[in-house]
Amino acid sequence: MALSSQLHRTLKPFRALSSSIAHRLSFASTAQPQSNDPSSSNAFVFSSPNDDAGAEKNDDVIFLKANRKSSSSSSSVSDGHSVSMPTSFMTGSIIGKRFYKEVTTRVADDGNGWSVMLDYRTLKTPTKRPLKLPTLGLAKAVAAEWEYQQKDGIRPFTMPLMRLACTALERVPVTRPKIIENLMKKFNQDLVFCRAPEDHTWTNEVLDRQVEKIDPLLDWVKSEFGVKPILYTSIFGGKQDDRLVKAVEDLLKKTDDCELAAIDAMAAAGHSLIIAIAIFRGKLQIEEALELIRLEEDLQVERWGLVEGGHDVDIADLRVEISSAAVFLGLSRRV
Template sequence: MNRASELWKCLRKGRLLIDTCNDVPGRLSSVYTTRLSSLSSSSAFSHVVDRPFSQAASAAKDNPEALKEATAQMPVSAHSGPSIGRRFYKSAYAKEASDGDGYLVMLDHRTLKTPAKTYLKVPSLALAHAIAAEWEYQDQDAIRPFTMPLMKLTSTAIDKVPKEREKIIQNLLDFFHTDAVCCRHAVDSPLGELQAEIMNPLLDWIEKEFGCRPSHSSSLFVGNQSDEVVEALRKALKKTNDWQLAAIDALSAAAKSLVIALAVSRGKLGIEEAIQAIRLEEDFQIEEWGLVEGGHDIDVADLRCRIAAASVFLRLF
């Protein structure tokens, strides 16, 4: 079954684990699942219900099979790699590192490593449980990396960000000049008015948070942002740790917007608010011309997974 077909099946029946509980003060204290409803109408993808799943904490610790049952048929990214072989372990679980500094994920007696062969050590038990849940979800016939967004983000934070921090920050700032929040339709058009309603508060927030306001334009030839704004955001990005920068980079790529990525990372936007802002133009066109099943809806599910994973990741470490 190809990735698009699998995602389509998940859209019909699936639930996405977007949080793992560990009752740690300052961390997320419950587990939420997102049930994606039937895609029989153009607005169906917006019908999302978040509800607590109180049993997941004990399941993560004491009953991996119950956790696997709870997270079965997760909607996952359709734009990731294929399977990497059969499942070679019986159970996945989290444990404290022997030095007392962080937590590890175990696959039976083996300590999980990143793609660069570094031990995958994370700062919180909640994140370790969540990554273990992703590995516990895997079927016997195949391990599918695209069903493990938290594993991917963690590996990026450990393997890539420390070595390429300056490059990542510069890439974010280079693409900021064509940020989706700042590239608009004509202000007197229906879509332009809607963009102003949704996007201007984000620019207000940037100004309040960082002391300068990005410009926006409806021109086909979008001008560069001022040096003042760029340097203010550079300063903010340099203050992030590796885990935060990995998530901001992933959010920016999914949203095509550093503004939205920063807003999510700092709690200004929730998952659904971010998705509404990101999809504003495309949803406007869908209202006008209709939804293409097997196209638009899969894009929405993929986006939801990417934004939710990065948002949850930021609250777990």
């Protein structure tokens, strides 16, 4: 699929439901504390180089840096040189008027990677390194998110690729062991390992759908890793074969930073590391993954109906989370 077409499909749910998501997420975000961790991608500040001591005045750049304000401080515009972002790139807040006219890409200064330019400013990371992206395709996709921003304000929640890029460049390199550890802690409770009970008429339909849709994925896991997954019906999970656990962990350790960021994002959104790895390995496409993640809930919707302002927003949010991570994964790979 062409880049422009895939990117359009990724961002389309945001455009269609932006006002609904913005209201819901901006309300929820008011109770979220801001992070003081410079490696965190949850809070950022735009600033000019003259805001920082020792910065070269002739180096026209725009920084993304950790917000040092306390959780009780206002996140509104502070002065003419900086504007604080909300606690997350996924909030529906507007952080200030668009301050640039043109978005372009160029080869990074060291010739290794690509940079995004907002007019004459080079986009930088929280630790003030250039936001250097591995491929031109990914740089253009991130640039498209900035180009899409409206004149009345920048909406970070419509920039999932930018968020993933910051995560891959800043958080993953310094917390890689912890990310892998957290993924493996949840592995035994993976969504695809849990089965509906066989001895109840209320769950027969769910079980039949799981056998039809999920069993082919489990067969792939066995052929890919040489170990058959263990299924369970307990909500507390089960215990997978140590050989399968080790094989999955070894795979995660071999990923690069962009790959691990994408896998982590998909596993968190879909409650399934197996589904994330299947997308990573090319076994599942986006629509197939969404169908498996929402299998039980979609059955409930078929039976009882869809709740407007609830199910539809959840579906759009999940679609963007999975799609953006899958697009990010594909675009970050050097062909």
